[in-house]
Amino acid sequence: MTKLHPAIERMKSGPILSTLLRLAVPNVLAMVMTVLVGITETFYIGRLGTTPLAAIALVFPFAMLTQMMSSGAMGGAVSSAISRALGANQTERANTLAVHAITIGSCAGIIYTLIFLLFGAHFYHFLGGRDAVLAEAVGYSNVLFWGAFLLWLSNTLASILRGTGNMVIPSVAIFATAILQIILGGVLGLGAGPVPSFGMIGVAYGFIIATAVGVLYFLWYLTTGRGRIRLSFRGVVLQKEMFYDILKVGALACLSPVQSVFAILIFTGLIARLGVLPLAGYGIGQRLEFLLIPISFGIGVAAVPMVGMAIGAGNIIRARKVAWTAGLVSAVNLALVGGLVTIAPDLWASLFTTDESVLNYARQYLRTVGPAFPFFGLGLTLYFASQGSGKVLGPVLAGTLRLALVAGVGAWLAMREVDASDYFLLMATVMFIYGVSTAAVIKVTRWGTTKA
DSSP states (O other): OOOOOHHHHHHHHSOHHHHHHHHHHHHHHHHHHHHHHHHHHHHHHHHTOHHHHHHHHHHHHHHHHHHIIIIIIHHHHHHHHHHHHHHTTOHHHHHHHHHHHHHHHHHHHHHHHHHHHHHHHHHHHHTTOOHHHHHHHHHHHHHHGGGHHHHHHHHHHHHHHHHTTOOHHHHHHHHHHHHHHHHHHHHHHHOBTTBOOOTHHHHHHHHHHHHHHHHHHHHHHHHTTOSSSOOOOTTOOOOHHHHHHHHHHHHHHTHHHHHHHHHHHHHHHHHHTTOHHHHHHHHHHHHHHHHHHHHHHHHHHHHHHHHHHHHHTTOHHHHHHHHHHHHHHHHHHHHHHHHHHHHOTHHHHTTTOOOHHHHHHHHHHHHHHGGGHHHHHHHHHHHHHHHHHTOOHHHHHHHHHHHHHHHHHHHHHHHHTOOHHHHHHHHHHHHHHHHHHHHHHHHHSOOOOOOO
8 A cells, every 4th residue: 555645644634623724725826816906907907097097807707717717716626636646545546647647737728728719709798898898808818718728727726735735835836936936927017127018918928927837837747756746647548437437526516616607697697787886896796706716725625635534544534523623613613704894894995996986886795685695605615615525516506596586586576666675685685695505415415324
């Protein structure tokens, strides 16, 4: 039997809470940095004018979807498969799974690029893009999504490392490439010294270059044996069973970010019907939600290898304890944030506007939805933890319920011509139901049989 790395042994049998927190902190910091990249790039493009700013609003949901699918959904499946192999002391299988994961990530990236090169203009037109705004969106998208292959590959490689329980290296690499992306985006987008301004496509080129650097680093780290597994393509024969081990989780899990983006688009459309002021107030609250996601993501992704290794070792009781601990930690963190903005919404809302009319809507949204934040965090983190078990259908169905409620109840409210407060109450209710339903399905889902 192959002797496992001491860190892997600690994840299989060490204290749950302290191990989970040690793994989660680097993830949270790295994910917060990626959010800051988005904010910075929006600032750069805003400097280019109103038309580019409107154009990036059309492209952003699809760029976010790429990140969520490659890192959270399929990435979680990759980490799950590798951690389950390591939990069963099958190091060679973990090495082989890594090659299959790279194959899946590369193919998905190419497909994503082709979809947006061929149909991107139609998507943006459907969302309301016209004339100069549509032209800017298509030009930016055509460059940005050439980098989809690199993003999928980067997140796949990071997920391989996370599957071994190594959270520091992926987080440091993501943090460093994010800083590089911010620098390159500003220089190429706005111009600096002898470098001319390339506009929106310059910002996209900054993303591509920074991501390529990250991919090269990950490949170097894994192929030189510095990781807990050594990546080698030599002698590996692609096998259906290995692809299935990843895709049985990843293909299903990819539905979750699609559902999330659709729910956001639908809800945004419903609020937009009420006018500019409610939409602006909601937008301020939504920005806070985007900052909360990295917290739940970081904790959930840290739980994936711990759950997976426990499942691989046949310790189902420990796997469930890890999942519930992660969900509770996420819920407590988001409860603190939610409680703060419920009591003092201006601490957040006033950072973005001084318009009292907009602030009133933002306050109303935060006071209504803030108390539901812990349930949102609970559901999202448990979704990731369930990936480690290889049983993700239940949480995906909970996400389906969330989408159905936003669409169905939202349409009913629209027919009744209600005001913004009713929509905000709908969002809070949906968050609560999503968290409770996710917890319920995980409670009743059988994760396997404990080995003697």
